Amino acid sequence: MTNGPPRGANSAPSQRPLADTRAPDEGDGVDTSPDVSDSIAKTTCYMCACRCGIDVHIKGGKVRYINGNKDHPVNRGVLCGKGSAGIMQHYSPARLKKPLLRTGPRGSGEFREIEWEEAFSIATERLSKIRRTDPKKLAFFTGRDQSQSLTGWWASQFGTPNFAAHGGFCSVNMAAGGLYTIGGSFWEFGEPDWDNTRYFMLFGVAEDHDSNPIKIGLGKLKARGAKVVSINPCRTGYNAIADDWIGIRPGTDGLFVFALIHELLKAGRVDLDYLLRYTNAHVLIIQEPGAADDGLFARDSDGDPLAWDRVAKTPVNATDADAKPTLTGNFTIDGRRCVPVFQLIADRYLHESYSPDAVAERCGVSGDTIRRMAAELAHVAFEQAIELPVAWTDWAGRRHETIKGRPVSMHAMRGISAHSNGFHTCRAIHLLQVLLGTVDVPGGFRFKPPYPRSAPPGPKPAGKDVRPMTPLEGMPLGFVCGPDDLLVDDAGTPVRIDKAYSWDAPLAAHGLMHSVIRNAWAGDPYKIDTLMMYMSNMAWNSSMNTVETMAMLTDSDEAGNYKIPFIIYSDAYYSETVPFADLVLPDTTYLERHDCISLLDRPISHADGPGDAIRHPVVEPDRDVRPFQTVLIELGARLGLPGFVDDDGSAKYRDYADYIVNHQRTPGIGPLAGWRGKDGTLTGKGEANPDQLQRYIDNGGFWHHDFADDQRYYKMANRSYLDFAENMGFIPKAEPIVFQLYCEPIQRFRLAARGHGRVLPPETERSRIETYMDPLPFWYAPFEEAAVDTQIYPLHALTQRPMHMYHSWGSQNAWLRQITSQNRLFVHNRTAAGLGLVDDDWVWIESINGKVKGQIKLVDGVNADTVWTWNAIGKRRGSWGLKDDAAESNRGFLLNHIIGDQTSADANGRRYSNSDPVTGQAAWFDLRVRIVKCAAEEAGFTEPQFERFRQPPHFEPSPDKLSFGAEFRREREAPRS
Amino acid sequence: MRPAFSVVFFTTATGAGYGLLALLGVLAGLGFVPPNFWLGLVSMGLALGLISAGLLLSAGHLGRPERAWRAFSQWRSSWLSREGVASVATFVPAGFFAIGWVFLGRTNGWVAVAGLLAAIGAVVTVCTTGMIYASLKPIAQWNSRFTLPGYLIFSAMSGSVLLNALLQGFAIGSTIALAGCVLLTVLGWGWKLATWRYNDGLEIPTNANTATGLAGGTVRSLEWPHTEENYLLKEMGFRIARKHKARLRQITQVLAFALPALLLIAAFALPWPYAAVLSALAAIAQFAGMLVERWLFFAEAKHTVTLYYGR
């Protein structure tokens, strides 16, 4: 029998080993106990962004197989389709072998191999000149980077503000929407209370973030019979198993949510007590149109926000725990009219324009369905409320005998965020959660430490003062609280190459990587010298408007010089972007390197406690490649960047592993929180521990702290938790985090648009700022939809990555690509019938930006006005080690070709990045198309087609046959024969 | 089912070969066909040649042909194993019969016994072949009462037409032989038509609902497990277009049945060598027609695994 309680997620009685696992005496000669591995290394997966714990079984120096680590807080022993296929990523024939220097024209794929020393000297010479003259001429953008606390710090020490990772084209709307509202967000910032929730709403989650935790959670909900509701135009994956699938029209989720809010308000089904305690619903807002403080909080002389005490009938400090603030009414303070935030909320969302019937047609969801959902939400939140028998104390010292919960939880992702109205839609969802009193309560949505943080969190973006040989005053990415924090010069021109934190995208907390290539090419706002990128396929599936993007990368000026003068790129594989680089720095795979999944960056915390993790080399590289982080650290040392060299100018860190252990961002706080202090006894803060990595390895590759029972909920106001968070350095002070239903920082931008303040938008930008910088969430039509003739382009077009490839470059993976090597365009049966199309037809998919050809598949489970396809299946010939006849480059297609990277020109003739006007999030899902059956002779192959890339030196053709695993068997059976 | 050349040729050739062997064994063994060295050599050579070629070709297409001997072991459960055993076992009396009838010029006694045993072996072998297909429940077109008799009838038919051509070739043809051929050809035609009629009206209880356990309504394949074809689809997912099928059925009827019957009837009225030429043409046409028939036998057979792929 199994000893002790079963571990891991799959440990139901029907998922355990047999009661007696002794092999029966079958006598058939089967070896039921073959030797499996010489050793098991516990590290962290990197097949996507989930960072699951994995056990890598090594046999004869090769990876025999990989399974989930049962103790790991993220995946608890399970592993997704990508994780189990990691072997094929590691042994991919597309892996780079040595540093490369371009010899042919950019984009051709002609390179010569060079030694690392030459690579370093080329990069050092180039970058050091930039640093001596104008550091912002280095644009350093990293893609699926899990080391942003290092890469961002490196950029900062170099002195360039031009740094970001891929968040700007992934889900910054989600992050910013949450961080400016509740001081946290979904995914890395929080999760549903899977064990207690009874009603789960999933908005716009394709097959994505976060993979295994959502799947484990859905399994729990299903086992418990909790209701799962999905709001998604496509009925795939998680949405396929929902009890209720709402096939909403893309980009209208905000309206749908407002209609729910409308119904809840009308019926008085909101948690007033919760609103008063944890939000700014009672804070008074000045209502003096034309005044410089119109729409700002009414404040007392100390600057604290005011509320109106309904008993004392006087203004009162809104944070006063003993006050009895009102939520409604009109008050005059010092001659200025003020109303509570909640009054504004009620006024806005009770308006008939947000009623279910008013939004039904636009959303493609009937009024009755919306009313039913609202009733269900209210019923579960208020009639099925739960209480955990655990006493806790809030920030004001009030003791609560139980923890009360409302078992409604929500999760949202890219379907919400990848629209030009995504920021406000994300805020709308959080508003709905808060009105129901379901944030960080039992059964609701729960924060993962280090969240919640103040809304928005503290540090502002650095980069106002860029000077040669001078580090930035802080990290390049942060959170602005008003126009004064923007990175614009006196003329309003952006400081950053991606125009983040400019009037174009004021709250661009993750930057706009998707704008860098165009802006650098156009010299708008200025020309750069070197574009350095890591792990992002910007010449293909990570860019919008691929065709033009490739042209920009290869375009030259009159003198014949490339408009983007120098491109350094680090990747482990021969992706479509490598041929566009001048200098290629080959990276290792995730099984050959050190990494840290840091609390300073994007940790692996659980709602029940913080955690972080490492990667460590479990196999030796068989080629001349180096981990990018180690390369960056060496580059930093060669450049003499502060923090990367000792006083004598020598390298401060040997490699990334050395940095992980010994770097301290602030005294006592380093990349890893576990086993700090000389003897490893401290947690969170403490001196560096030379044995720290070994302690992690001994513990299975991660560190995790479990909260006491009274710290697990109401973290925004839980004294015990807040004290812990302060102690760990998560928050500067143990003060309550107040949910900002009304976002005052956003109003400051609106005031600037009205001419108030020191930093003002250019005249041409004022109406845009006025419109979109609304302190309360609102809905507007996605930009492309508003700009195109929807009669001509009647369909929405979406993409999603298949679950087995999400956040992972699967087309080179011999196993994953067999599952999906051609993507189809999925079209609703009815829509296809109307267009005279049948299954397997080849069609042109046309947008205002271009056209691409693909094959259709008819489905029922999709919004009838929407077509969609699996993303990033289409590949360019000559990349990824694929053969010329691979389906990926012959029949698979990339919808990116027809997604514009800019909006249509506005009245002033200006074209903006095709992004959310608040955060700069790429609006991938705004796309409108029409589909037209192609001519008979055009069927059978995709277009546009591109020239085949040449192969780098010493690249052997990919094998015609894989017999992976035969060697393990031979070795096993050798002694017998 | 994929109409692989090896298996199409194998079943057609061995069917004809065993038919010829059985007829020779019975007729010659009992003295109805006089011993004639060249006739014996050619006819037994043809019968055993067709059988051997079929067997060798099919063995050659095994994944591991060097292990083919293992196929004799499971005769208690496997029709394929029984076929192997029966086919090889039949060579023993057939060999004795050939020696006696061809080389020793004898027709009675142990030669007759050997001939009869060879004939029984041939019939048994054809039965086992038929049963391989008839026993496969996943393929409703095969798992029917038409399959086994069909194999026997076609074997007798093509064997007799071959025998007739040989007899005619050696100028010892007879109207009885011709009549038998025509009768068997018409019987074969009728049986094939009946089989097609049955298959076309087949109501198969197994459908996408029972295959997936999803009760009621319709079940439609959305995505295959892998976007490209795999072994299952290549081996069992063969589809034939309706138009194509109708055309091939016509060709089958003409080549395998109508034309041979007409030629044979014409041979009644014509002297040697014209009758011999027509008989030979009838045999050739019929063999070609039976290859088409057998191709269709596979191509029209639908395996339940295709339900999983929406085919």
Next chain:
Amino acid sequence: MTCLPAQTDKKLGLVIDLDTCVGCQACVTACKEWNTGGHMAPLTDIDPYGGDADGVWFNRVHSYEHMTEMGGRTVNFPRSCLHCETPACVTVCPTGASYKRASDGIVLVDEDKCIGCKLCSWACPYGAREFDTDVGVMKKCTLCVDRIYNDNLAEEDRVPACVAACPTSARHFGDLGDPASAISQLVAERGGVDLMPELGYHPTNKYLPPRAHTTRAASVPAPALEPVRAEGGFLGWVDRMLSH
């Protein structure tokens, strides 16, 4: 020996919950990576980077749209060997390579005896047989016979790779011949079904049907919301609530 055992001591098999499966392919690649180095190694991939990629996989996930009068549902459907009680794939085998174990009911192929005639794949209605063209033999799901009894694995890991990996807990493993086993009770409770029962193969593996559109569907008995009936409408209600 391709005659079937009269009965088996156990009926080991899988139960797959179609209500919970999201089609993530975790079981597919977990199976592939274990088995490509396992009992039937390798699971050869032909043309793995080209236009005719075709590999040996023991477990494949389909997706379907099930349309009934009550609406449509997308169903993800993992398909692998069902370890039938009367598997014709075994009895048709001419060499004795295919066999059903008398002890636990697992259907296996002894590769050393397989001649690659493919007849077993014709006899299996479920498409569970996978031909390895490179090795020339038939391969198939072993129910991880080299895991479930493996002394070299921690006891807790002795379950099929697909069950261990499944992130949504949609896969179950156990003795379906023992009505008291957890897995048999799960099947009874959830109305587990056989695939193609009419063919009479008596599959051991069972599938749990989706609960949507059934009496088991999760539902919330919520009465319709009524506007607050009070003076001053919603805001009046707020005031009164606060003054209580």
